[in-house]
Amino acid sequence: MTQTVAEAPTDVLDRLKAVVGPSGYLDDPEEMAPYCIGWRDRWNGRAALVLRPASTAEVAEIVRICAEHRVAIVPQGGNTGLTGAGQPHEHGEEVIVSMGRMKRIREVDPLNDTLTVEAGVVLAEAQRAADGIDRLFPLSLAAEGSCQIGGNLGTNAGGTQVLRYGNTRSLVLGLEVVLPDGRVWNGLRGLRKDSTGYDMKQLFIGSEGTLGIITAAVLRLFPKPTDAQTAMAAVPDPEASVRLLAHLRKELGEAVTAFELMGRICLDHAFAYLEGHEDPFDAPHDWYVLTEVTGQGAPGTLHDPLAEALAAAFEDGLVRDAVVAASGDQAHKLWSIREEQADAQKPAGASIKHDVSVPVSRVAAFLAKADAALEAAYPGIRPVSFGHVGDGNMHYNPLRPEDWDDAVFAAEREKVNRIVHDIAVDLGGSISAEHGIGRLRLDEAEIYKPAEELDMMRAIKRALDPHNIMNPGKMIRV
Numbered sequence: 001m002t003q004t005v006a007e008a009p010t011d012v013l014d015r016l017k018a019v020v021g022p023s024g025y026l027d028d029p030e031e032m033a034p035y036c037i038g039w040r041d042r043w044n045g046r047a048a049l050v051l052r053p054a055s056t057a058e059v060a061e062i063v064r065i066c067a068e069h070r071v072a073i074v075p076q077g078g079n080t081g082l083t084g085a086g087q088p089h090e091h092g093e094e095v096i097v098s099m100g101r102m103k104r105i106r107e108v109d110p111l112n113d114t115l116t117v118e119a120g121v122v123l124a125e126a127q128r129a130a131d132g133i134d135r136l137f138p139l140s141l142a143a144e145g146s147c148q149i150g151g152n153l154g155t156n157a158g159g160t161q162v163l164r165y166g167n168t169r170s171l172v173l174g175l176e177v178v179l180p181d182g183r184v185w186n187g188l189r190g191l192r193k194d195s196t197g198y199d200m201k202q203l204f205i206g207s208e209g210t211l212g213i214i215t216a217a218v219l220r221l222f223p224k225p226t227d228a229q230t231a232m233a234a235v236p237d238p239e240a241s242v243r244l245l246a247h248l249r250k251e252l253g254e255a256v257t258a259f260e261l262m263g264r265i266c267l268d269h270a271f272a273y274l275e276g277h278e279d280p281f282d283a284p285h286d287w288y289v290l291t292e293v294t295g296q297g298a299p300g301t302l303h304d305p306l307a308e309a310l311a312a313a314f315e316d317g318l319v320r321d322a323v324v325a326a327s328g329d330q331a332h333k334l335w336s337i338r339e340e341q342a343d344a345q346k347p348a349g350a351s352i353k354h355d356v357s358v359p360v361s362r363v364a365a366f367l368a369k370a371d372a373a374l375e376a377a378y379p380g381i382r383p384v385s386f387g388h389v390g391d392g393n394m395h396y397n398p399l400r401p402e403d404w405d406d407a408v409f410a411a412e413r414e415k416v417n418r419i420v421h422d423i424a425v426d427l428g429g430s431i432s433a434e435h436g437i438g439r440l441r442l443d444e445a446e447i448y449k450p451a452e453e454l455d456m457m458r459a460i461k462r463a464l465d466p467h468n469i470m471n472p473g474k475m476i477r478v
Contacts (some may be wrong), residue, residue: 006047007093008071016051016092016095019061021300024101026050035076035096036088039143043084047074054101056176056184056215062097063213064182072469073097074166075209077151078122080143081437082355085208086151097213105129106216113221114173114190119150119214126219126305138165142339150214158434160338163390164257164294165222167434168205174218175201180211180465190218199244203460206437209471211464213328225294228257229302230331233310233322239364241289241389244318247293251309255302258292258380259390260338261363266386269344270337277337280323290338291390292331341386345397350406351384352416354396358429363389367396369423374398377419378412393433396420421448437475446477 008016017025026032027049036276037044047077048071053059066073072094076086079098088094102120109115110133117126123144130137141159151157153175158167165171174189187201204211235241241261248256264286270277293302306324313319325331345351358366371383380401398416400409421431425448437445446454457476461468468478 008066008069008095010379012065012069012071013049013095015065016049016062019058019065020051020053022055024052024058026052028097032096035079035098038082038084038087039080040082043087045088045090045094047088047094047096048092049095050098051095052098052101056102056178059097059102059178059213059215060182060184062095063178063180065180066095066469067181067467070467070469071095072472073209073213073214074471075099075150075154077148077154078143078146079151080147081151081155083154083432083440084114085155085436085438085471089473099148099213099215102150104213108407109190110135110221112190115214115219115221116147116174116188116190117219118216119148119153119209121149123147123149123152125347131224133221134224136224137171137219137221139168139171140341147216149217149219153205153214153217154209155436156434158391158393160258160388161259162388162393162434164254164261169202171220172201172205172217173220175204175214176216177204177212177214180467180470182460184215185212188216188218203464206436208438210461210472210475213470222433223296224314225257225296227297227299228292228294228331229306230290230292230334231306231310232280232334233289233291233313233321234281234320235287235289235318236320237287237364238367238385238389240318242360244289244313245360245390247313247316248293248306248309248320251312252293252302252305255293255295256291256390257294258290260290260387261292261389261394262288262338262341262386263384265287265382265384266341266344267337269348269384270340273347274340274344277333278341280334281321283321285320290334336385343393344423345384345399348382349402350399350409351397351399352410352413353415354420354424354431355393355433355435356396356420356424356429356431357391357393357433358424358427360389360392362427362429363392363394366394366424366427366429369427370396370420373419373423374416377415380404388433391433392429399421406457417444439474442464442475442477445475 099120102118107116310322382399384397
């Protein structure tokens with residue numbers, strides 16, 4: 001496909017401003033700057049204009065004008081992404097469409113267990129709306145206080161409860177989307193069964209805004225758990241953690257909601273660099289699992305079954321020590337060790353971050369192979385491994401050797417990526433489990449995705465967005 005987007009003339013920018021009104025746009029470079037820079041400061045572009053529409057009709061008119069004049073659009077949610085999908089390029093010819101003003105909760109349907117929300121609703125607000133009718137919206141991740149539903153959908157966000165409830169793709173029944181020509185597809189159907197053709201919503205979930213702009217969604221809700229128990233267990237190695245997961249699921253079934261693995265270095269960083277953390281164990285161990293079980297029984301119902309399951313695992317050698325939280329406050333303290341890993345790691349030096357997935361049965365093999373390969377290539381490198389081992393997703397963030405300079409190690413990014421991603425793919429895995437492709441993994445996606453799969457993606461992109469105005473240069477090259 002030939003790139004046909006163009007720089008927006010002044011009169012076109014004026015038309016776009018008129019669509020949203022004086023309170024719906026930013027054109028001052030200083031005011032636009034926060035929308036142009038990524039959360040980790042890696043992606044820092046320029047935009048011709050930031051548009052903040054307040055309705056689907058405004059989004060549709062914006063897209064119609066941009067399509068007419070071949071002006072490229074960067075859809076943006078809470079701007080908490082990690083791969084550059086939500087930031088403009090450096091040339092400054094794109095307009096950002098920020099969805100933060102579209103934050104209405106359109107419908108709450110307790111009997112259908114659904115919540116219909118606009119794309120700019122912050123994830124934590126959606127969670128609270130569900131809680132208000134004694135339901136659970138289970139998507140949960142570190143940025144939930146600022147990330148928006150539209151961005152969650154665009155990246156197919158994961159989080160800590162994928163093990164039980166699935167990722168975002170599993171939590172959506174219907175979408176409303178403004179297509180690249182400005183038409184509005186109203187697919188806001190709260191149906192669990194619909195065999196009338198292609199499931200079109202799945203094209204847009206995880207598409208990173210390259211096929212259209214999601215403006216609203218029907219979200220699935222679940223019974224609100226009445227009991228939740230949290231435990232941290234020290235385990236001999238990652239293989240034992242995988243076997244412990246199988247054991248807990250055998251004993252407790254679908255009550256196992258979350259299952260996170262952390263290496264000792266993760267706890268050391270939290271204790272050394274962050275306030276309010278303390279070791280829950282008397283002695284250090286090499287690996288730890290943080291698990292949560294939830295259910296509908298009376299509060300405390302699951303405490304003894306969880307403790308008994310861990311005790312049996314101890315007898316089998318899968319657990320070396322364990323702590324079951326005695327209160328909600330203690331559970332929060334245990335979870336904060338895991339949830340604050342991004343901040344805990346920063347003071348330790350430069351790291352090269354990976355968001356990979358492999359089949360759960362191969363998590364231990366991935367960690368062993370990646371650790372050994374990187375140590376051979378970079379003696380003294382410090383692997384930092386944590387993540388959602390319950391669904392095979394590991395955040396693998398090797399730190400520079402202690403005697404290396406940050407900039408020198410950062411320059412090895414591509415070589416380190418190739419080592420790590422070769423191993424993940426060889427084990428049947430993916431180079432991006434929940435963060436997406438964006439710009440960060442664009443070159444690598446072309447290396448690792450089968451040619452047939454890339455061809456199918458390009459065919460879909462060309463069919464829906466023939467002029468390539470929707471988030472060009474992200475996820476897929478055309």
